[in-house]
Amino acid sequence: xxxxxxxxxxxxxxxxxxxxxxxxxxxxxxxxxxxxxxxxxxxxxxxxxxxxxxxxxxxxxxxxxxxxxxxxxxxxxxxxxxxxxxxxxxxxxxxxxxxxxxxxxxxxxxxxxxxxxxxxxxxxxxxxxxxxxxxxxxxxxxxxxxxxxxxxxxxxxxxxxxxxxxxxxxxxxxxxxxxxxxxxxxxxxxxxxxxxxxxxxxxxxxxxxxxxxxxxxxxxxxxxxxxxxxxxxxxxxxxxxxxxxxxxxxxxxxxxxxxxxxxxxxxxxxxxxxxxxxxxxxxxxxxxxxxxxxxxxxxxxxxxxxxx
Amino acid sequence: xxxxxxxxxxxxxxxxxxxxxxxxxxxxxxxxxxxxxxxxxxxxxxxxxxxxxxxxxxxxxxxxxxxxxxxxxxxxxxxxxxxxxxxxxxxxxxxxxxxxxxxxxxxxxxxxxxxxxxxxxxxxxxxxxxxxxxxxxxxxxxxxxxxxxxxxxxxxxxxxxxxxxxxxxxxxxxxxxxxxxxxxxxxxxxxxxxxxxxxxxxxxxxxxxxxxxxxxxxxxxxxxxxxxxxxxxxxxxxxxxxxxxxxxxxxxxxxxxxxxxxxxxxxxxxxxxxxxxxxxxxxxxxxxxxxxxxxxxxxxxxxxxxxxxxxxxxxxxxxxxxxxxxxxxxxxxxxxxxxxxxxxxxxxxxxxxxxxxxxxxxxxxxxxxxxxxxxxxxxxxxxxxxxxxxxxxxxxxxxxxxxxxxxxxxxxxxxxxxxxxxxxxxxxxxxxxxxxxxxxxxxxxxxxxxxxxxxxxxxxxxxxxxxxxxxxxxxxxxxxxxxxxxxxxxxxxxxxx
Numbered sequence: 001x002x003x004x005x006x007x008x009x010x011x012x013x014x015x016x017x018x019x020x021x022x023x024x025x026x027x028x029x030x031x032x033x034x035x036x037x038x039x040x041x042x043x044x045x046x047x048x049x050x051x052x053x054x055x056x057x058x059x060x061x062x063x064x065x066x067x068x069x070x071x072x073x074x075x076x077x078x079x080x081x082x083x084x085x086x087x088x089x090x091x092x093x094x095x096x097x098x099x100x101x102x103x104x105x106x107x108x109x110x111x112x113x114x115x116x117x118x119x120x121x122x123x124x125x126x127x128x129x130x131x132x133x134x135x136x137x138x139x140x141x142x143x144x145x146x147x148x149x150x151x152x153x154x155x156x157x158x159x160x161x162x163x164x165x166x167x168x169x170x171x172x173x174x175x176x177x178x179x180x181x182x183x184x185x186x187x188x189x190x191x192x193x194x195x196x197x198x199x200x201x202x203x204x205x206x207x208x209x210x211x212x213x214x215x216x217x218x219x220x221x222x223x224x225x226x227x228x229x230x231x232x233x234x235x236x237x238x239x240x241x242x243x244x245x246x247x248x249x250x251x252x253x254x255x256x257x258x259x260x261x262x263x264x265x266x267x268x269x270x271x272x273x274x275x276x277x278x279x280x281x282x283x284x285x286x287x288x289x290x291x292x293x294x295x296x297x298x299x300x301x302x303x304x305x306x307x308x
Numbered sequence: 309x310x311x312x313x314x315x316x317x318x319x320x321x322x323x324x325x326x327x328x329x330x331x332x333x334x335x336x337x338x339x340x341x342x343x344x345x346x347x348x349x350x351x352x353x354x355x356x357x358x359x360x361x362x363x364x365x366x367x368x369x370x371x372x373x374x375x376x377x378x379x380x381x382x383x384x385x386x387x388x389x390x391x392x393x394x395x396x397x398x399x400x401x402x403x404x405x406x407x408x409x410x411x412x413x414x415x416x417x418x419x420x421x422x423x424x425x426x427x428x429x430x431x432x433x434x435x436x437x438x439x440x441x442x443x444x445x446x447x448x449x450x451x452x453x454x455x456x457x458x459x460x461x462x463x464x465x466x467x468x469x470x471x472x473x474x475x476x477x478x479x480x481x482x483x484x485x486x487x488x489x490x491x492x493x494x495x496x497x498x499x500x501x502x503x504x505x506x507x508x509x510x511x512x513x514x515x516x517x518x519x520x521x522x523x524x525x526x527x528x529x530x531x532x533x534x535x536x537x538x539x540x541x542x543x544x545x546x547x548x549x550x551x552x553x554x555x556x557x558x559x560x561x562x563x564x565x566x567x568x569x570x571x572x573x574x575x576x577x578x579x580x581x582x583x584x585x586x587x588x589x590x591x592x593x594x595x596x597x598x599x600x601x602x603x604x605x606x607x608x609x610x611x612x613x614x615x616x617x618x619x620x621x622x623x624x625x626x627x628x629x630x631x632x633x634x635x636x637x638x639x640x641x642x643x644x645x646x647x648x649x650x651x652x653x654x655x656x657x658x659x660x661x662x663x664x665x666x667x668x669x670x671x672x673x674x675x676x677x678x679x680x681x682x683x684x685x686x687x688x689x690x691x692x693x694x695x696x697x698x699x700x701x702x703x704x705x706x707x708x709x710x711x712x713x714x715x716x717x718x719x720x721x722x723x724x725x726x727x728x729x730x731x732x733x734x735x736x737x738x739x740x741x742x743x744x745x746x747x748x749x750x751x752x753x754x755x756x757x758x759x760x761x762x763x764x765x766x767x768x769x770x771x772x773x774x775x776x777x778x779x780x781x782x783x784x785x786x787x788x789x790x791x792x793x794x795x796x797x798x799x800x801x802x803x804x805x
Contacts, residue, residue, distance in 0.1 A: 020749040022769055025600035035440065037334035037652040045329055228599045231323070235635065238321035259329065264643045268328035 021189035030220035072104035074308040089273040102140035114141035120211035122147040169203035178206035196229035206242035217247025246279025252290040350522035352392035353532025369436035370658035381538035389536040396533030410461030415528040417454035434516040436658030450493035456776035457497035475503030477555035485511035486615040502800035581789025586742030589735035590620030596747035618743035641685040668717035675710035741783025
């Protein structure tokens with residue numbers, strides 16, 4: 001066992017290797033959890049929770065301060081007719097948009113997350129990636145979504161993957177660190193599991209599936225694999241690491257499926273925005289539509305929900 | 309496990325599967341299912357009142373409420389059923405072109421699919437199993453068996469080339485209560501495909517879906533007498549097995565009854581297949597994908613409340629991962645939802661009968677008394693009906709009753725091993741030999757074990773997988789003969805050597 005010093009103090013023994021994952025059975029389990037029947041008050045409670053867990057995201061080259069301000073308004077009050085819904089967990093933007101979001105969300109408790117580390121590819125020299133992180137934090141981001149070096153992970157340079165995450169964590173200061181594995185590029189569940197273990201050992205507060213720029217992004221099975229890694233880390237250390245599936249989650253039904261997976265894998269403690277987030281740009285309106293349907297008994301047209 | 313000179317351990321972090329977000333009841337609708345208040349015997353294509361005049365109640369084990377009453381077939385009724393089967397065999401079924409026989413069997417399969425929802429609800433009401441199992445496993449597999457054997461009906465010469473396969477005549481079949489419709493399908497489909505006619509007796513606690521199957525036979529115009537379904541308890545089954553007009557006996561059930569049947573048939577011309585009990589080893593190596601093995605262990609023992617002859621009821625786990633596996637099992641058991649079989653979120657349903665519940669309780673008490681350590685899932689039990697919480701025993705020795713006897717309930721015995729040889733010896737150290745499971749990331753180890761296990765079915769990195777194309781059956785006191793696949797045709801055929 002290689003004893004390494006964790007950024008949070010306290011030694012954590014890096015395992016020689018991660019446990020294997022059986023593709024067939026993990027996918028079967030993920031599908032089985034999707035068969036839970038979520039109705040009535042369970043559905044409403046789940047969807048309300050999902051709203052509070054959302055990292056409302058815009059990551060486009062054409063993002064403007066106006067669009068970000070509009071997104072922040074939606075984050076604070078997702079449904080104009082019902083102030084008890086929301087606010088969301090965070091707004092997630094590029095570093096240059098952080099000051100706009102910080103201003104718009106001031107005093108609300110909604111976090112400002114920024115992607116950094118040469119997102120989405122991560123293919124820049126480490127000093128530049130770390131500078132990217134420091135700037136985002138200086139701008140006021142209190143959550144940093146970094147990407148791992150997939151090339152290093154796939155070529156077996158695990159120490160480099162670890163060191164980059166550890167140094168990024170250091171650069172974050174007080175900001176929370178979400179580590180994006182970009183599971184769609186890792187090829188196997190075994191590699192996803194291994195990357196999850198490395199990220200947690202190196203100081204991740206959250207592990208996250210995807211940038212949203214690559215297909216496949218989040219899937220129930222890959223999320224389950226990562227939750228199982230979080231569970232083993234908790235068994236070993238008592239520390240609770242958060243989980244953020246991102247990309248491809250567009251419907252309320254999918255969101256509920258993910259909540260079921262969390263509930264039945266990690267239990268009650270993780271059913272909070274502090275430990276589970278959805279990275280999504282279009283999910284919110286479908287959730288709101290379903291909530292309105294449960295409240296009124298009828299579906300409203302899409303134009304009744306603001307498209308921010 | 310811990311030694312006294314170990315330093316005191318810090319508090320172990322624990323997961324909490326509580327009430328943060330609970331599932332509202334999600335009951336399957338039952339209004340589309342009409343259960344007749346009384347069921348007669350299905351003989352010669354029509355419903356006939358029992359010559360005994362006697363009926364018995366069929367209750368729902370989850371509520372103890374009476375569902376219907378069912379005719380009790382006497383020896384005279386058995387005789388009528390066997391005679392009808394004989395007539396149908398000689399005058400219709402054995403003379404029919406095999407292609408035409410196949411068409412009838414296909415129609416049965418399709419009709420089962422059409423009535424799948426109704427059959428699933430009835431199965432869960434009558435037997436206590438969760439609706440998600442009857443809906444996703446029992447009924448689809450029953451249809452699949454009829455589809456599969458329908459295809460063989462006109463291809464028997466290709467299955468056994470040059471050996472002139474011929475039907476046996478009348479098959480007397482007695483089936484258990486754990487998979488009522490599925491076991492009926494396993495028995496009836498190959499018998500019909502091979503050109504035999506059938507008298508089938510379902511278990512007395514779960515006759516409902518077999519009687520619904522009889523209605524399906526009427527709906528698809530199966531010629532009268534080709535399949536007869538008679539209800540009753542052990543005496544009815546014994547009368548059927550002993551009846552001189554029966555050419556072939558097929559029984560699935562307990563080893564004790566299987567032995568009685570084999571004795572009673574000694575010296576007769578009747579062919580016999582037996583599918584009996586089991587005490588399967590589910591073997592988990594340290595290099596296994598542990599989280600998936602946990603799912604296999606849970607499914608292996610708690611599927612259908614453990615009322616499964618091939619249940620993985622003995623967990624053999626490599627010592628170095630024993631504590632981790634037990635910890636994960638306990639956390640997983642905390643998420644199992646026990647209760648109303650008709651709730652779509654129920655994982656563990658009702659125990660099939662009061663008698664079976666008493667048997668489980670008796671063996672669990674023996675386990676505690678012999679010194680094994682019991683852990684039961686922390687799920688509340690409904691006030692009415694027959695229930696037993698999912699339970700595991702650690703510190704089990706090979707000599708304990710709970711490690712040797714079939715419990716046929718949601719009770720797992722956990723033993724450890726250190727080397728593959730030790731695992732193999734412990735796995736084979738049983739008078740049963742129906743099934744086994746192996747969990748390892750190493751292909752070579754998996755095949756080394758599989759080739760040495762004395763078990764009819766060996767699953768690798770999975771458990772309880774069934775398919776009509778795959779033969780199923782036992783070694784040793786788990787019985788003989790195979791059901792499923794091409795091998796499943798042989799017990800219903802005469803072939804030239």
